[in-house]
Amino acid sequence: MIMMMMMAVVRDRAGAGFRSKSIYGSGLFHMRMKIPSGNTAGVVTTFYLISQPENGGHDEIDFEFLGDKAGRPVTLQTNLIIDGQSYREQWLRLWFDPAAAFHDYKILWNAYQLVMFVDDTPVRVLRNLTAAVPGYPFPSKPAMLIRGSIWDGSSWATDGGRAKLDWSRAPFTAAFRGFDVDAACAVGNVTPPCYDDPAALWWNGGEYEALSDAQRAAYESVRNNSMVYDYCTDELRFNSHVPLECSYV
Ligand SMILES: *[C@@H]1O[C@H](CO)[C@@H](O)[C@H](O)[C@H]1NC(C)=O
Ligand SMILES: *[C@@H]1O[C@H](CO)[C@@H](O)[C@H](O)[C@H]1NC(C)=O
Numbered sequence: 001m002i003m004m005m006m007m008a009v010v011r012d013r014a015g016a017g018f019r020s021k022s023i024y025g026s027g028l029f030h031m032r033m034k035i036p037s038g039n040t041a042g043v044v045t046t047f048y049l050i051s052q053p054e055n056g057g058h059d060e061i062d063f064e065f066l067g068d069k070a071g072r073p074v075t076l077q078t079n080l081i082i083d084g085q086s087y088r089e090q091w092l093r094l095w096f097d098p099a100a101a102f103h104d105y106k107i108l109w110n111a112y113q114l115v116m117f118v119d120d121t122p123v124r125v126l127r128n129l130t131a132a133v134p135g136y137p138f139p140s141k142p143a144m145l146i147r148g149s150i151w152d153g154s155s156w157a158t159d160g161g162r163a164k165l166d167w168s169r170a171p172f173t174a175a176f177r178g179f180d181v182d183a184a185c186a187v188g189n190v191t192p193p194c195y196d197d198p199a200a201l202w203w204n205g206g207e208y209e210a211l212s213d214a215q216r217a218a219y220e221s222v223r224n225n226s227m228v229y230d231y232c233t234d235e236l237r238f239n240s241h242v243p244l245e246c247s248y249v
Helices: 213-225 244-248
Strands: 004-009 015-034 043-051 060-066 075-082 090-092 103-109 113-118 121-127 144-152 172-180 184-186 227-230
Touching (some): 043 103, 075 113
Antiparallel strands (some): 004 172, 015 103, 015 172, 015 184, 043 144, 113 121
C-alpha cells in the first residue's frame, strides 16, 4: 500500500494522526516525512510503532521530531517504551534540515535486532539479547500498530516546555509519503509466525540479522557526532545505576 498525506495542527484541535489497519509482528517499516518548517516550538511530529492494547505495559518504538524556534535546529528524539517503561530517550541533531525535504525514516524490527534508520544510516540499535542476558529488555509484543501524528507538545517538547506553540503561525503541516507495509508481517489468521521463516520474510534473516561493518561505522559516527542526549550516560537521572541495556551498546 502506498499513500501520501498532509496533516496539520490547528487551534482547538490538539493534533492529527493516522494509524495502520493491521497490526504487525515484524518488519522493515518505512516512511518518508517532511516536518513543518519555521517557528515550530512546541510542535511534535511522529512516526511510531505501538503495541496493542496501548495501556498497561505496552511497547513503543518512536521517532519524535521536537520543533523549535526559527533558526534553531529541530531535535529528533527516539524513544523505546518496553513493558510500559518510558525512559529511553536519545536526542539527535540531524546532519540535514528535516523540514527542507523528504527523508526516509525506517524501523527494522525482527527477532535479532531493532534498528532505527535515518535515510540509510542507523541512528539507534537494540540487539535482542533476551535469551543470553536475564532481564534484558526488547520489544516483543507481536501486535504493533503503525501510527503517525502531529500534535501540540507545548508542555514538554521545546526548552523543557518553556517555548510554547505559537498559534499565530498555524497551521503547522507535516507531509508523509511512501508508507509501504509490503515489508512487514501482519498478524492475522493466515499469516505465518512473524519471527521466523527468513525465506518468506526477508527482513528476518541474512543481512538484517546484524549491522554490517559499514553500518556499524556509520552508527558510531552518529553517536559520536550527532547525539546530544543519551539516557545511557545520564548517571544523575539514574542515580549511577544506568539501565541494563546500556552496557550492551
Ligand atoms: C527475542 O528473542 C527471544 C529469545 O530468543 C525470542 O523469544 C523473542 O521472540 C525475540 N523477540 C522478537 C521480537 O522476535
Ligand atoms: C567514535 O569515538 C570513539 C571514541 O572517541 C573513537 O574511538 C571512534 O573511532 C569514533 N568512531 C567514529 C566512526 O567516529
